[in-house]
Amino acid sequence: MMNHAVSAVTVLIVDDDEVDVRAITRGLRRIGIDTPISVATDGLEALGTLRDAATVTWPYLVVLDLNMPRMCGLELLRELRHDTALSATPVLILTTSDDENDKAHAYGHHVAGYLLKSNATAAVDLIAAYLRAVSFSRSQVALQN
Amino acid sequence: MQPDADGQDLELQRSTLINAGRLHWFHWLIVSLSLLLTLGAWYFAKAQLEEKVRIQFEHAAGQVLELISERMQKYEDGLWGGVGAIQTLGGEIDHRGWLTFADSLSIDVKYPGINGIGVIYYVPPAQRDAFLAKQRLSRSDFDIHPAHGESDHLPITFIEPVAINREAVGLDIAHETNRYLAAQKARDSGAAQITGPIFLVQNAEHTPGFLFYAPFYRGGTYATRAERRQHFAGMVYAPFVVKKLMQGVLAKQKRNVGVQIVDDGVKLYDELVPSEENFDPQAAHRTYVELPFYGRTWGFDIWSGKSFNTIAGSRQPLTILIAGIFIDAMLLALFVSLSRANRNALNYAERATARLRETAAHERELEARVQAEKRFHQVVACAPSAMLLARVDGSIVLANAEATCLFGHGEQALLSMRFQALIPARDFAGQGPWWEAYGDESAVHAELQAQHRDGRSVPVEVGINRIEIDGEPLLLAVVVDVTERERAKRSLAEHAAELARSNEELDKFAYVASHDLKAPLRGIQNLATFISEDAGELLPAEARNDLDLLLGRARRMEALLDGLLQYSRIGRRESEPEYVATAEVVNDVIELCVPLDRFQVDVQPGLPEIHAPQAVVHLVFRNLLANAVKHHDREHGVIVIEWRADEEHVVVTVRDDGPGIPFEHRDRVFQLFQTLQSRDEVEGSGLGLALIKKGMELHGGRIELCPAQGRGATFRQIWPRRDRRARRAA
Known part of the structure; x- marks a missing residue:
């Protein structure tokens, strides 16, 4: 765990809509959060990124859209939860779908939150709060060490 | 009017006839008067007859008395004749002389009933022997007998005919009181005298009798008793057996009365005994007469005999009575039979009329039945569906043209077939008759397959009704070819599914x-x-x-x-209907959508529950209230929510006092994306009312815009009423 202490938390935005990705990125940057942000345009790509980085980096915060080509958000969630190395990865759903079924499924796979894109500001605020909380607990761990 | 008047006339005649057919008071009066007349005639005739009979009886009785008197007179005359003969011979007559006299009298012929005629001499005791001696000159056996205590002797000296009076010869009549007293009275009076009742010695039968004396004196007749006693010589006498006398006097056959003669309590003669042929113990007439008879008083008791009744007892009154009653009875019978005949005639007329009516009714009924049958056949023939009439065994008796088309058989061929063969029933395991397999009468048995002649199966619906024609139970089957309908139904279902899809x-x-x-x-x-x-x-x-x-x-x-x-x-009907507490929803919506500093909302209390998804009810009120607020053109406004409910609906109206909506837009406002104001003026999707419309209609309700009344718009929601209670009861 020591080795990971210096590493920043990476936000992995999984979304095929470039504008949406930009909106989140802009939103985070505009409130002064410079956490590294990587982007995957579908579930498969995201899975690849996560598996490659699993051994060297601190787990990502995944901001996941549901409606995507190749592998949709719920499929990716299922894969993550069944992967022992990645099963603890925190996931925030950010989608246009206000379908109750989608919401139920997502929470069924232990997501950290379910946010609608129409309310982008709230999403950005939640991501920021999460990152600050993680950063604070890290600094505490670092001080103790 | 005419038939009515005729009917009244007939009824009047009928009642007159009925009246005439009854026995009336005057019938009874006639019969009663006739009966009275009969009784009167009978009574009068009877009285007359009784009078006549009484007179006849009295005549007969008088005749009897007269006959007896006459005969006694005749005997007296005979006795006096004997006295005269003796006087002529100087007061003495010998045996031969008396015999001659007696012969000349011809007793048997002229004096029937007399037992004989004789002479009794007065013999003083001193002359007894001389008298005997004198008599014994001609009759040696003559003697005076019997001995007695009287001083005088009055022996019967001669009696003719002697043959039947032998016992009397020599009998001294002084030996016995009745004989002696009468002799003394005759001697003293000089008149003919009869004795009290005696039994003649010569009468072996010992029936009552008497002696009839006529005295004679020596030297003629004398005026005083003393002279008569002094010169008394004897008496001519006749002995009588009364029975014999009466048989002689009264020829029984010729009279119709019976007589009893009593002298001093002794019955001299008695016909009033049951042994008498003519005796009538209940004699209708009876008379008792006492007559002085030669010194005695004889009582005559005369009764009408049986023969009297036969002769005198005319049956005329009875005949009158019987005939009268018979006539009355006949009269009554005539009346009764006339009345009965009248009634019978009337009854017959009524029966005949009833029969005629019945016949007419029957004919009408027949005609009606013929007509009905004709109509039935026409209906069957013209029916647009196949119709078959079958007997209870299924054999077909009638088939219309449609049926021949449906089954492909000619009419004659159908008439030789059975219904069950044409349309086989499915799955019938019942115990009842075969037609029950086709459902009961109220139901149509659908989805059966009719067998066409060419082997096809034709889908049909069959309705079977039991009917009765001329008393025969029949089954009328209506067979509807549902091929087209089934096809249409399938097509419709397909279309509906497609539409739904x-x-x-x-x-x-x-x-x-x-x-x-x-x-x-x-x-x-x-x-x-x-x-x-x-x-x-x-x-x-x-x-x-x-x-x-x-x-x-x-x-x-x-x-x-x-x-x-x-x-x-x-x-997509994502939520199920429920009983929504409308008042709560309205409160929530007011809180959410209505700025209460600008608007006053009046809600009629007691808003009833609405049966729909809560989201829909919410949406309806939210959109209506939001519209009322959004479109309001003044600083302050009033929104009124009212409701009413009947058995089928709950109606809620939402009324505002805003600018209102022209009524001609009543349909347009509910269409998608329709707004009446520029979206730049009032921001709106143009979907709110369309949403309401769709939501309500999906759950059986509807919404409408009410015609404007003054300012403002009024929307009326009409929800179907589904009470919890009703639901529970259902």
Whole structure:
């Protein structure tokens, strides 16, 4: 765990809509959060990124859209939860779908939150709060060490 | 009027006839008077007859008395004749002389009933022997007997005919009181005298009798008793057996009365005994007469005999009575039979009339039946469906043209077939008759297969009714070829399914479209925002304004897409109806949508529950109230929510005092994306009322715009009423 202490938390935005990705990125940057942000345009790509980085980096915060080509958000969630190395990865759903079924499924796979894109500001605020909380607990761990 | 008058006339005649057929008071009066007359005639005749009979009886009785008197007179004359003969011979007559005299009298012929005629001499005791001696000169056996205590002797000296009076010869009549007293009276009076009742010694039968004396004196007749006693010589006498006398005197056959003669309590003669042939113990007439008879008083008791009744007892009154009663009875019978005949005639007439009516009614009924049958046949023939009339065994007796078309058999061929063969019933395991397999009379048995002649099966519906024609139970089957209908039904179902699918797809499309449209829209919004944020300061004022307009239009489009999403979602019926507490929903909506500093909301208390999904009810009130607020054109406004309910509906009206909606737009306002104001003036999706309409209609309700009454718009929601109670009861 020591080795990971210096590493920043990476936000992995999984979304095929470039504008949406930009909106989140802009939103985070505009409130002064410079956490590294990587982007995957579908579930498969995201899975690849996560598996490659699993051994060297601190787990990502995944901001996941549901409606995507190749592998949709719920499929990716299922894969993550069944992967022992990645099963603890925190996931925030950010989608246009206000379908109750989608919401139920997502929470069924232990997501950290379910946010609608129409309310982008709230999403950005939640991501920021999460990152600050993680950063604070890290600094505490670092001080103790 | 005419038949009525005729009817009244007939009825009058009928009642007259009925009246005439009854026995009336005058009939009874006639019969009674006749009976009275009969009784009167009978009584009068009877009285007359009785009088006549009485006279006849009295005549007969008088005749009897007269006959007896006459005969006694005749005997007296005979006795006096004997006295005269003796006087002529100087007071002495010998045996031969008396015999001659007696012969000359011809007793048997002239004096029937007399026992004989004789002479009794008075013999003083001193002369007894001389007398005996003198008599013994001619009759040596003559003697005076019997001995007695009287001083005088009055021996019967001669008696003729002697043969039947032998015992009397020499009998001294002084030996016995009756004989002696009468002799003394005759001696003293000089008149003929008869004795009291005695039994003649010569009468072996010992029936009562008497002696009749006529005295004679020596030297003629004498005026005084003393002289008569002094010169008394003897008496001519006749002995009588009364029975014999009477038989002589009264020829029984010729009279109709019976007589009893009593002298001093002794019955001299008695015909009033049962042994008498003519005796009538209940004699209708009887008379008792006492007559002085030669010194004695004889009582005559005379009764009418049986023969009297036969002769005198005329049956005339009885005949009159019987004949009268008979006539009366005949009269009554005549009346009764006339009345009965009248009644019978009337009855017959009524029966005949009834029979005629019955016949007429029967004929009418027959005619009606013929007509009905004709109509029935016409109906069957013209029926647009196949009709078969079958007997209870299924054999067909009537088939119409449609039936021949349906089954492909000619009419004659059908008439030789059975219903069961033409349309086999399915799955019938019942115990009842075969036709029960085709359902009961009230039901139509559907989806059966009729067997066409060419082997096809034709889908049919069969309705069987039991009817009765001329007393025969028959089955009338209506067979409807449902091929076309089935096809249409299938087609309709297919269309409906297709439509549902199409609707579903449309909803899905609307949903997906609106959803998918939202992503690029959001992109546009984001990008416009990025530009505004990044380069806002650098842009000319016009470009900045355009950018604002772009963002505004994007928001509007977002609202439209949200509305569309909502609209399509309502169509997907995601939630189930429930009993919604309307009042609570209304309160929530007021709180949410109505700025209470500007608006006053009056809600009629007691809003009833509405049976629909809560979301729909919420949506309806939310949109209506939001519209009322949004479109209001004044600073302050009033919204009124009222309701009423009947058995079938709950009606809620929402009325505001805003600008109102022209009534001609009553349909348009409920169409999708229709707004009556520019969206730049009043921001709105144009979907609110359409949403309400769709939501309500999906759950059996409807909404309408009410005609304007003054300011403001009034919307009326009409929900179907589904009470919990009714539901429970159901």
